[in-house]
Amino acid sequence: MNILLKRVLDRLVRTGSLKVTGPKGTTFIFGDGSGEPVHMHIKTRHAERAITFDPMLAVPESYMDGELDILEGGVLGLMRIAFQNMGSGGIDATWSKAIEGLRHAFRRLQQINTAARSRRNVQRHYDLSGELYRLFLDEDMQYSCAYFEQPDMTLDEAQAAKKRHIAAKLRLKAGQTVLDIGSGWGGLGLYLAKAFDVDVQGVTLSTEQHGVATDRAHAQGLENHVHFELKDYRELNERFDRIVSVGMFEHVGVNHYRTFFDKAATLLKPDGVMLLHTIGRSGVPWATSAFIRKYIFPGGYIPAMSEVLPAIEKSGLVVTDVEILRLHYADTLKHWGQRFAANRDKAKAIYDERFCRMWEFYLAASEAAFRWQDLVIFQFQITKKNDTLPMTRDYMAKCEKALELRDMGRREAAPVEKSAKPARRRKVAE
Structure with missing residues (x-):
C-alpha cells in the first residue's frame, strides 16, 4: 500500500x-x-x-x-x-471544509436540467429493462421509499402502506382529477383511481416506464380513468384538483426548484392539494455523490429543507404539513438488496457482471447513507390556501385505516401481473 x-x-x-x-x-x-x-x-x-x-x-x-x-x-x-x-x-478540518466548499460551489453546474437534458438523464436509469426492476421491487413495482408502519412488514405490505399514507394526505374525493408528476411504473396512479374513483394523468420521461404503466392501465380496465403520457411537467397546461409527485423531485435540480413550484401553482386549482414525496437531507446542503451522479442518477440532487422551502414560499403556495420519514428508506433498500442478490444470475443474464457489481454497490451504499448519514424522506403537503384542509391530522389516520381495511378485503382476489416481455441483454452506457 x-x-x-x-x-x-x-x-x-x-x-x-x-x-x-x-x-x-x-x-x-x-x-x-x-x-x-x-x-x-x-x-x-x-x-x-x-x-x-x-x-x-x-x-x-x-x-x-x-x-x-x-x-x-x-x-x-x-x-x-x-x-x-x-x-x-x-x-484535517481545513481539508474537509475545502472539499465541501468545492462540491457545494459546483453543484449548480451539474444540474442544468433543461427538458432535453432531463429526458436524457431519465433514460440513463429508468429506461433500463423493466425485467431488471421486477427482480427486486415489490409486486406493484414501487421504486421509492416504502412506509414500514410495523417493523416486521414485508416489502409488499410496506409499499401498500406507503400508497395509503400518501393517499390520505391528498384527501381525495370521487370525480376529482389528479396529476402524478413522475408516474413511474404506474402503481400509485392506478391505486388512487381504484380506491377513490378519480381520474389520473401521469407524466414520465421514461419510455420503458410509460409502456409498462400504459399496459397495466389497460390490463386493469382503467384506461378511461388513468392516462400516462411521455411528457415533461413543464409542458402541461391543464389544472388539477390534486397533484402528487413521488421520487421525481430528486431529478429537478436546485436550479429549477422555483420553476417546479411556480408550475405546480399554475396547475393546481384554487382549492387543490399537492403532496410532494422526495429524498432530502436533514443536514446542510451538500453535493451529490460522485458515483451516484456519474453512474446512477446523472443530474440528480438531494436537497436540504432550507433549499426547498424558500422556493415554495416564493411560488405563493402554502405548506400545510411536513413529515420526515427516518430509516424507512434504509429498510426499503435492505429489502431491495436482498432481492437483487437472490436474483443476481437473472440480472447478469440481462446485463453483465460489471452492471451487477455497480447495482450492488448502489443499493448497499444508498442503504448506508440512509442509516448512517443524513438522508431522510420529506413529505410536503401543499395547498394554495390555508383553509383548504381540516385543522388537525385526524382525517389522515381515518383515511389510512379505511384504506387498510379495503386493501385487506381485496388482497387475496388481486391478480399478480406478469410481464409479457422476455428478458433481454442490454448494453449499459458508461
Missing part, C-alpha cells in the same frame, strides 16, 4: 475494524477493532492510486471493474465504517 493512502486511512478510520490488503499482498489494519470486521482487497496498483486521490468515486469504480473485492463485511459494512468516521474529526 502506498504511504499516502495508508496515512489517509490511519487518520480517517478511528472507530471500527478495517483490514486492507494491497496489490502486493500486504495487509494493514485500521480502527479500534470495534464492530463487525471489514476486509477490503485492492488488487491493482491502478486502483490503489485512484483510491488515494478520489476514494468516493474510485472505490465503487474499482469494485465495478473487479480491481477491488470486499472479502468480509460487504459493501454495506465498508460504507458503515466510512460514514461513521467521516464526521469524527479524523481528517
Whole structure:
C-alpha cells in the first residue's frame, strides 16, 4: 500500500475494524477493532492510486471493474465504517471544509436540467429493462421509499402502506382529477383511481416506464380513468384538483426548484392539494455523490429543507404539513438488496457482471447513507390556501385505516401481473 493512502486511512478510520490488503499482498489494519470486521482487497496498483486521490468515486469504480473485492463485511459494512468516521474529526478540518466548499460551489453546474437534458438523464436509469426492476421491487413495482408502519412488514405490505399514507394526505374525493408528476411504473396512479374513483394523468420521461404503466392501465380496465403520457411537467397546461409527485423531485435540480413550484401553482386549482414525496437531507446542503451522479442518477440532487422551502414560499403556495420519514428508506433498500442478490444470475443474464457489481454497490451504499448519514424522506403537503384542509391530522389516520381495511378485503382476489416481455441483454452506457 502506498504511504499516502495508508496515512489517509490511519487518520480517517478511528472507530471500527478495517483490514486492507494491497496489490502486493500486504495487509494493514485500521480502527479500534470495534464492530463487525471489514476486509477490503485492492488488487491493482491502478486502483490503489485512484483510491488515494478520489476514494468516493474510485472505490465503487474499482469494485465495478473487479480491481477491488470486499472479502468480509460487504459493501454495506465498508460504507458503515466510512460514514461513521467521516464526521469524527479524523481528517484535517481545513481539508474537509475545502472539499465541501468545492462540491457545494459546483453543484449548480451539474444540474442544468433543461427538458432535453432531463429526458436524457431519465433514460440513463429508468429506461433500463423493466425485467431488471421486477427482480427486486415489490409486486406493484414501487421504486421509492416504502412506509414500514410495523417493523416486521414485508416489502409488499410496506409499499401498500406507503400508497395509503400518501393517499390520505391528498384527501381525495370521487370525480376529482389528479396529476402524478413522475408516474413511474404506474402503481400509485392506478391505486388512487381504484380506491377513490378519480381520474389520473401521469407524466414520465421514461419510455420503458410509460409502456409498462400504459399496459397495466389497460390490463386493469382503467384506461378511461388513468392516462400516462411521455411528457415533461413543464409542458402541461391543464389544472388539477390534486397533484402528487413521488421520487421525481430528486431529478429537478436546485436550479429549477422555483420553476417546479411556480408550475405546480399554475396547475393546481384554487382549492387543490399537492403532496410532494422526495429524498432530502436533514443536514446542510451538500453535493451529490460522485458515483451516484456519474453512474446512477446523472443530474440528480438531494436537497436540504432550507433549499426547498424558500422556493415554495416564493411560488405563493402554502405548506400545510411536513413529515420526515427516518430509516424507512434504509429498510426499503435492505429489502431491495436482498432481492437483487437472490436474483443476481437473472440480472447478469440481462446485463453483465460489471452492471451487477455497480447495482450492488448502489443499493448497499444508498442503504448506508440512509442509516448512517443524513438522508431522510420529506413529505410536503401543499395547498394554495390555508383553509383548504381540516385543522388537525385526524382525517389522515381515518383515511389510512379505511384504506387498510379495503386493501385487506381485496388482497387475496388481486391478480399478480406478469410481464409479457422476455428478458433481454442490454448494453449499459458508461
